[in-house]
Amino acid sequence: MPASPAAFGRSSFTVGGITFRPTGIRKSLVTPSKPTEPENEWLSLSNLDRVVTPAFSSTIHFFEGADQSFECIVTGLKRSLAEVLVHFFPLAGRLVLREDGLVDLHCNDKGAIFIEASVAVDLAAFGGPQPMDAISGLEIARLGPGPIYMPDQLESMPTLVVQVTKFKCGAIAIATNWHHTIADGSAGCHFIKSWSEVATGRGISLVPNHNRQLLAPRKPPNPSLVQGYSTKSAHNLNNVNTDRELMQSFTGSKEPPVINTFHLDKMTVQKMKDRANEELGQEAARKFTSAEGISAILWKKMTEARRVKVEDAVDVDDYLPDGTQTRFFMFVDGRKKLDMPAGYFGNVVCSACAVSTEEDILEKSSVYAASLIREACKRADGDYFRSLIDWVEVQGSSPSKSEHVNSAGHDVAATFWTFFPLYEMEFGFGKPVYSARNSPPRPLIDGIAMMPSSKGPGNMTALLNLSADRMARLRLDTEFQTCFIG
Template sequence: MKTQESKKVVIKSRQTVVPIEPTPRPRTHYLSNLDLLYSDIIINNVYYFPPFSNVNDSGELIQGLKDSLAKVLVHYPVLAGRVRTGEDGRRYIDCSDEGILLVEATADARFDEWKDLINFPMEPYLNLGDSVITDFSTAPLLRIQVTLFGCGGVAIGYGFAHIVIDGWSATEFMKAWSEVHRELPISINPTFATELLKARSPPSVKQPVNDYLFFPKIPSDASSPAEAPSTATAPATKLAITTFYFSADEVNALVQEVENGPWAYDRPTSFEALEALCWKAMTEVRDLPDDVITTYSYPINVRGRWDPALPSGYFGNGPHLSCLGVKAGDIKHNHLSYVAKLIRDDIKASGLEYLRSVIDLLEIEMNQGKAVDFNSAFYAGTDVQGTNFATFPIYEVDFGSGKPLHFSFYLHPLFGNGLAHVLPTPHGGRSRYVPMSMSEEHMKKLLENKLFTNFLAGARHAKLVSFG
């Protein structure tokens, strides 16, 4: 009998899926300054669905998914295109209808072999696993892997080029695909209007911006890897990646701790409370010297803060990555409410004029031929990066077998030492998954940290998975 560790995922086929009908050409999709921040990064996620009782066999299921994918790409021609570089050195999308990659795979396993899908050891094999684009001239901007399990369950893993869209747009695409698959109208049609985030003419930086670093650009063409240091070098430290489950009661207790603390403020969010807990606990177990700066970086969505607000279905990258640097001693020796308030105050400070200054500064530096990186140490073991997925319509994606049993954000080691994202769970309400990445040594200490475990009474987490 095979052990869980020996179970395999086998690739059965690879095919290119193009829009079912030609889309208008020639068509160029402009990339905003926020798009261009993400260079060559690929983001991988996995949906786990219950069996599809409305299909006769796997062949019918795969063909149906392929057909609906071809139909929805007519509405999303950008995803079927390729990245090019203009004469001015700026990248753009040629909506060339070259298509996306669809992979069919099988797994000799069942979902019910594991008590909880956050412990699923086969997850790294449920998408193509690459984390960077090495050749923009040929790389599809979306790659999808459909894996069929012995129990009838289906995993749909997808990886998208971050230079084109963010997690919100990707989730809206998956929802639209599922609606087309069920022969329903698309509830939120995409809006291709990245020109709304163009810099002012002339650019005008009216507020100081410290969230980005600028470097001389390495001579390159469209097929080269990213120039930014943060994605150019893999981490040397052995990393451990695990996902923690916080029940709604545990999250409520954490929020109440912030509300009752000495730096209390009005209505702390679950994101602020959870990220404050992660930042403080991670800083404690790292035992950073008090005078060392630890930076918490997180995306602030421009969509609703712009004036006027970006239209519904805005397709592209909406987040500005805020980088909040504080002395480690201030994080370690103050109450949790102090850390949460730092995050709240930083969010409030990122108003419209600040965001316009961000985009204008990027315009100035990019026009001078500079490469851009985030002002956060992704591999140094001092900083924390978090993203709030809690409000994403993740569990509204339904291909006909019901809502997902589970959704995961795949943390590739290349993304850094110090990740702590916040995701919704299928249980709904305030329950949250928090996938985290740290050095193996510090992750083990985190499991013994009194502050962290005090708000994780259930102690439900995935077993440690180490890389490096």
């Protein structure tokens, strides 16, 4: 029986009834090969950096057996990381808590945390390449329980953690974790691709731009367009992760969250999009995109999985009554909307918010849900981004976060990484056989993360985050099974 990936991060894990321990674990710091320029020692965060969830964004890349020794692989990765950190120096710095409660970025070249580990079992024992947050390195780095990672008055917070793991079969996994306060998914992938370019002697194809003053607030600020954001603290996420009673009070389920992987082939993606467009009608000026079509279907299916039939409910609170509000948060990139320079390194994302009731999502066609998502994303234009920057400025030192962070269990958050170059990241020992986000399951919200597929353009991999009971119901849905293979 495959080992549970979640078990690996502990001091031991079990495969087939036999307990193994990771061997040869080494933790070190990799500093830039040249010091940061003095004028860049303190880098002001933008308001779009301050509004994201203070967690680590994580990816994992798997490679088949390399013809180099593990020692040579690690040496090459450390050397190239030191070189690329000269350009991406924020990832060698530390997040520091100011006296007023705001966080600043100190580019002090203290270095990225680099972990190397060997595992005396084959990758196949884990079920093959897949997201494995337990080998992300975050637990070994000892940054705290997560998923919220914030500096305090005594301890600063590293901004980059890397773990390289070698399996008995020779497979290599590179897990990369950057603090979301420093960079969004687009910027994080820009860093990893640049690292891979340096590792293979190609040189950086796109030099990062660190001018965060490009996202300065207006004078006077005008926050009038903002919706879907609040000043609720995100710190209760860490408590909900470990307290099942607290989890039920937020989500209606005591079951722990899980992430399952599903695959969509190119033909299925096209059919899902065609289905929504057929309902839309020939007279429509603009057809639905794949993201809109997939999101609409998943919003409906996740809502169905959330609602327990009256006859199956343990108590009355298990059944969600009509009129229950549901929101769909779609993460939107604002680089083109704000005419940002190529290579801007930081956060330029917001969460567009579509709102409905659960019965409308269930009873109406997928066009209804897709149209709500489209209109929400349409509202997230350049003016909206500027208004969000101003809104954070008006809040001052108050925490400002997208409301999906503290969802009450009826909402869905979706992010699409399908155009990110996850399979273009080679480090000198072949192309990755699998690449995806590697974040741990989150308790408060149903989540969708769409990834590119190793099978090429048009194919997709879906990482779905649900409580275990809802995931089980979703998997039993016949219509879901016809589209998502897992």
